[in-house]
Amino acid sequence: MRFAQLLQRTLGYFAAAVLFLMMTITAVDVVGRYFFNKPLAGGFEITEIGLALLIYCALPLVSARREHIVIDTFDVFMSEGVKTFLNRLADVICFIALAGVGYILFRRAVRVAEYGDTTNVLLLPLAPVVYTMSGMIVIAGLMHLVLIFIPHAEQAAFDSKELTP
Template identity: 30%
Template structure:
């Protein structure tokens, strides 16, 4: 059941991420053209870019986490990859899951508080509560995906690219 859920949510997040990137590119292109051709920028472009950047980052977080593609420092890999140090990898994974759950909890609280006080952005008055809720859901999906990927999945859910970057 968990694998089926992830097989649905991963493509959904990929398409959502592409959509947010497309919108961000389009509005920034329109803003630059408006500035240079008509001397009139898009009102509220900073609010839109700020919200879209958060959506892009937190759409990608579960995808990167589930695929195990976070940036890593491999200076100690020769030491930590030994079978006798396997316990260390388990502690690190559990610590990452706990941190992601704390991020989700914090942003859930922020979303509820933002809804209570009607927190909005400066220029366009965009409500911040839904954005915080999206971030909370993203962090929760990342934590669950990381836990599932490392402790329950028999095979990787998302293939990692090889050294040249191709799948």
Template identity: 35%
Template sequence: MNRVVEGHGKPGARQYARLSLAVVCALLLVTIMMITVVDVIGRYILNAPLMGATELTELLLCAVIFLGLPAVCLDDAHIRVDILLSRVPPVLEPLRKIAVSLLSAIVLGLIAWRLWGHAGNLAGYAQSTNTLKIPVAPLAYLTSVAVAVSVVITVVNGITGGDAKTGEAGL
């Protein structure tokens, strides 16, 4: 999991951040798996399902998805469809990368902004899950912060022209 880039010696902040996010996401996925196993055994063998299993699974899955986004940005591993962009002349490639990164950062910034506003609404209404009464606003704030971190990473990658595969970006 921990990739040391050839010729760069020790892993840097980017690799540690990526590894930390991967470990957190892996632990959350294992937790989801354990909740599901306990729920299925309880439901079909003991006739006693785990109360709130669906709520916990939904909340944890949301956390996995949004905590994974900065890791994707750190690796510059977004899905790309380059039907038209592959025809860009090589001399314009650096400009294309900057433009795509900045456009992505703008879209992610809008998402982070709207998530923050939605989290404020959820907090104002004291929104919580139905069964376990877990407040939802903290998770919404976490998702907004994770997307905002992704914005910063995307901007840095775009400005520096950094390539996560070679570890040459500013983070």
């Protein structure tokens, strides 16, 4: 579990840094726009890229902690065995779906790199962003593959240990 903890910690710090960067860029852009009549050039582009990175880098964290949105209306009517089966089935479906989306996104990243796509104002290359997005979605899928074999009770114990320093 050391690798999982390192991955979660690294992605958590990266997501926090991206969020702080987006907040800072937005603040500088707003102050520049309203007080000096000079907005931050490319601020919108950097915020867009930051938002994409934030969402896709947080996805493996959400998957690893099983914090996706869940509708548990009928859980009270189900036995523990049925709940366990449905949870594992959901992890299998998530793995397949995320692996498929990751593959499609990787193919898109290759095309973006071949075309040399960049942002409009700052001319930042978009390929690294799309490669990162595809990698993070594949990692989220692999998290679901691993979670198939980890019962929910053990997962809760693991998560509570991780949150303590």
